[in-house]
Amino acid sequence: MAQAYVIVGASLAGATAAITLREEGAGGAVTLIGAESEPPYERPPLSKAYLRGEVPFDKALVRPPTFYAEHGIDTIFGTRATRIDAAARFVELDDHRRVSFDALLIATGARNRRVAIPGADLEGVYSLRTVQDADRIRAEMTAGRRAVVVGMGFIGSEVAASLRQQGLEVVAIDPSKTPLFRVLGEAVGQRLADLHRAHGVRTIFEDTVAAFEGTRRVAHVVTNGGLRLDCDLVIVGIGVEPAVDLLEASGIHVDNGVVVDQHCRTNIDGIYAAGDVANHYHPIFDRQIRVEHWQNAIKQGAIAARNMLGHAVAYDEIPWFWSDQYDWNLQYAGFHTKWEQLVVRGRLDSDSFLVCYVNDGRIDAAVGLNRAKDVRRVMPLIKARRAVHLEQLQDDSVDLRSLHASP
């Protein structure tokens, strides 16, 4: 049994792992190391209710600040881990301290992708990942101001919605044909674009930013398509990349994140990874996947902890997430990169539908707009990995739970 459990990354995955280690009776020291100075918190509210000032930061905390000391979890917050020495079994911090480990969890998460757009360092150009980022944006969110959102993935879409809800004028730019084009495809993306426009967002697709202009502060966004947009602030949301700098020369296998098996184990004994950073083998989909969402962080963090304690628990959750925008509840479950058939339950031109991404007659994934129950009920069908009756699937009068029971 390990004597020193160290977790790098005081993320939702990292914090959940620390809590689970204690809940499951870890005997030795548990140390949670995080670059941010705040206690671990959940990020979903940062682009939604917290950004709009509807909930206090306390509500986003994974546990109350005093919890960790009370439960024998040593915390080192506001300190970045800079290097892992897998052979000598220590983590080096940015204050040159070294923390020795017997078992290590890498839960460093992801960081925002940066682009070399001229003017990206002007005042008023933001990205959103941390609560401090959210606070900076929030301080600028006055009704009537003009915002440009660059990138209409999940974060961009949610931020655009929150800005509109706070009465700002919003222009959204994305290189694809629609919001969330790469994940959800054109048909669903077009519907989401319509809905954003119905909420007053001006959308510009198939165009990219050439430059942010202004003297000290951003005043214009210039696009490669030749547009020049006046603005007061810009939020860039063009995706994230796994935070793996500290693993350089560690010998830990990195390829689109930290490569782990279904037990969250890296190629080096006693070293694990979980959360956004973990490119994990998924036994249901029989391939490596990396998931950048809340459910993966919390559930994989817990599984990793149990495996650090000597169990052999496979992580096989069906990826699932929600994205609340305006008064819509958008949810996705499963994993897909392509699809042979798109099966629609309900009408795509309505405000409530489920779209299933089907290959070989099986549902690989589904996205629901205001279809929370259907998304929840389709998850066992995705997990079962077997063909379903597609006619029944698209028949709105059929309860998806009854499909599950059919052979």
Place this chain on the structure above:
Amino acid sequence: MAAEFVTTIKTSEVPVGGLAAIDVRGTRIAVANVGGTYYAFDDACTHEQCSLAEEGDLAGTTITCTCHGSEFDVRTGKVLAPPAVLPVTVYRVRVEGDVLQIEV
């Protein structure tokens, strides 16, 4: 005012495995029928206030708020799965003839 049992809806309005939402003296309460036993609890999920009667899926004594996946034990209100952190308040239920009475 002391809590008392208030007559609400007929038992037949909540089928086995089903849910219903009722306003009881200004409080919106959800009722679940688990194999003929009725459980009452606050209808608003403690995470983001989705209606558990409308958005909830009941399996045994577990209700899943499908908005964001929180799970509660309908017998105790206890959180079984996040993102909810706080339990839902539960109320005592009794059957009088063919009606449900809930203590508020």
